[in-house]
Amino acid sequence: MKTKNKSMIVIFLAPAIFLYTVVFLYPTIRTVIMSFFKVEGVTDAVSGWKFNGMGNFRTLFHTPLFMSAMQNISLIWLVGGVGVMLVSLLFGVILTSGVHGKSFFRSVIYLPNVISAVAMGTMWINYVYNPNFGLLSSILKTLGFSEAAATQWTGPEMVFWSMLVAYCFGMVGYHMLIWMSGIERIPVDFYEAATIEGANVFQRFSKITLPLLKGVCRTNIVLWTVSTMAFFVWSQLFSPVNLSASTVTPMSYMYELVFGASNSAITVRDSGAGAAIGVILTIVVVIVFLFTQLIVRHDDVEL
């Protein structure tokens, strides 16, 4: 029995571990090593790598565009994150509070997630944010805010926020589902007991729902962080021709560095710096992850 199990364990695990090694483990290690070397082309042989110490990181932190990218990604993570978490929690609470048509609402709110971001982005730029006939300016005009209606939503002052709103709009549904599943796992007796003792909606929410959602909250933060680090398509959609300071993200900057610039001048690619960007992002993810672990470590009612 024992040896039989052993061979079965090996056979069953081997393919998954093989794929993991090829696609996650080996590349991650190589990228980390690469980030300390001067490497031009992504396919250059290791013999052509020149040790560069922390040089790649230093160069990056002296490049205005990369710094804009880091600033943008931080704002997306923080502002977008807070916004998405609050709105999605609100929706989650509303939909679990016994409204009619819950599954309809839930499905529609989640819907943008199943549409390709390329399609959604094109629609936001050409319709919602259009200064002449766009949805936003028409609504503002109808409401009498003619000054606000004239705003250039895709101009340099607003384009970052416009992009962020468009991105977050889709993400709300996803995180709402996660909140909902957490809320629905809270035993209904808790609420009934509280209601009998005279607690109102808000008290029930702050005294029962919130504390019991810590674990879900951590999940949400981790998922948000992971998806934010991969922020790429929206940046490409809002600056289709070449990089702009207000829409660049580490991922889109890396794409230019590693695979060739979008301008026509003689630019040297820098895959070493691209790898360094990867390392920086990974460190950020790890820090956020550890931080969230800290929040719920001593939480015994984790769901």
Add this chain to the structure above:
Amino acid sequence: MANKKIRQKTNWKKELALAPGYLIVGIWVVFTFVLIGWIVLASFSTTREIFDGNLFKFATGLHPENYVKAWKTHKVSSYFMNSLVYTLISCTVVIIVAAPAAYVLSRFKFRGNGFLQNLFATALGIPAIMIIMPLFALFSQMHVTQSRGLLIFLYIAINVPFTVFFLNTFFHNLSVTFEEAAAIDGCSPMKTFWMIMLPLAQPGIITVTIFNFITIWNEYFISLIFANTAKTRPVAVGLYSMIQSMRYTGDWGGMFAAVVIVFLPTFILYIFLSEKIIASVTGGAIKG
């Protein structure tokens, strides 16, 4: 359960208290419909009307020919078939690879089990940017980039950790009695898995497959780098390349028609399976 109880009695006082909730959610839903509706309208319109904002007037009538154009000249049909093939094959193979691994991890005690579980979990946090460059170098040396096979391989490999992770908890919740009974009947553990445990895990497998399906169907970055040729593009990158060519030819009606064509299969799938999809999202995430 909680909601069913509440839903049974329509309490008007309660409904009134929920009114602000209805309002907020209602506005959001209407907004979503307007956005998607605009895309559909635009797909029947012309470039001129789209840019002049005269979309809703349909002064020149409907333009269903946009769809014909998108399907034929813009090769949506080919992108569509590519995506279908990539998605179906990857989703199947992912299960074949991940389910046994998840089963072993959830059922057997052995040294390194915990470590392996953590290993698979960490893959969820590794940004794509970390793995893209070495993979590109590796596969370029092997001269296999820009091929369908490679893309399928990558989709499989990338989705295995999540699937293992998801099914792990699923198997964990299955009762051990089935295996015990099978063992008494003289069924080998391996056979037990394929004949008994895998079928039992079907709800979990379907759920995670739907989730993988949507992920792979809409995947963008990997295919942009590894399969960006007219012959191998899946829909997401195909759509972007169409938008790019649209800038130079100015056929926006055709482009939105393409958008609708790309969006429809996921939408239809979604309508029929939204409960399951939602279950897969929440089921997968809650354990993270």
Add this chain to the structure above:
Amino acid sequence: MKKKLCSLMAIVLICAMALGGCGGAAQSSAPAASGEASTGDAKSDVTVTYYSMWNETEPQGQTIAEAAEAFKEKTGITVDINWQGRDIRKTLQPALDAGQEIDLFDEDVERVNGTWGKYLLNVEDLAAKSYDTTDGKPLTDVINKKLVDLARSLGPDGKLSTIPYQPSTFLVMYNKDIFKTAGITAVPKTWEEWLDACAKIKAAGKTPITVDDAYMASLFGYHMGRLIGKDKTLAMVENKKIDDPAVQTFGEQWKEMYDKGYISKNAAGNIYPAGQQEVASGNVAMYLNGTWLPNEIKNSAPADFNWGTFAYPAVGKDGDGPEANQYGAQCFGINKDSKHAEEAFKFIVFMTTGEWDTKLAQNSIGVPMANDATWPTQLADAKAVLDATTTRYPWAVGMENDADINAKIKTNFALLVSGKLDAKGFADAMKK
């Protein structure tokens, strides 16, 4: 449920089999006749792999696809076209580095010769030969000399390594009908005349000019060239310091354009191609752009759109005049490791001379390569501008050479033409 899963598996299996059949074909097209040296005569049974900068749906792409068919019929050589679109800027180099078998590729003259210079095969000898579509003369004698000289001067070691096609010039594209209604009789040659024309267009109820994020750097570069000359402008980019006192002059002049309502109020927020769609709709009179514009917006502009072109006006006495312009072309280049250089070059000749040169130009409202070619009516004025051009600006007068500078221009120029920055603020922001 079980049945469903089974049928799903069955579908997958069938798909997998079908894929096995077609996937192989897609990959294995290149490695043929590897023993052939490039010095041998063009063989008729080979396949030339061409990474194209076009999309299959663009007029250029469609014409090239037809030409490849005709070429195969005539010579037996298959041209396997890999439509990359402008993504080729990202895909070609890694593919070449990885040793993928690519024989032929194309892009803008500056990019092919500059960024991709190290992959190019010297084609001086091939281009000195005569071909059946060149009337017994060397290829270089029958195609646009100005562009051949340009390709040579930009080529690695000053050697001709690319063959240009689809010539273009960068100048002010305008709507002649709006000019007529506004009562403008002659195109503006100086900044005063320019402002005067803008005033008349504005009085006629139209918007004089617009721009979008794709061409802001070009506009800034052109204007700086007119203010302080090409060399000083390029030197600023070289030193990574946009600090010439004239930057503030630029700010003042375009602040005036904004204050007087001469630049479209959408300009700051236009995301490409929103700017040119404003021109297509007939609301905006002028646009600093390339001669490719009529082709790009022919689907949304009226069929009888009355195109005119003129060189960007002279602005200051220290700068260049209308004789300095950016001009260029797309260029075919051959991979130096190609085993089918002869065949690839034959295809280049096929595309850039005779029947297909004419057809490509006709289908794309473009300019043919032939020396004696007539230009399309939309671009008739542009020929005069190009003929009078004595100084060539590089693309965007260098302003796109540095991604940081380009990003800075896009942000600050948009702020300037939406009234959020004044001239001094603009100059200060550019200096940073």
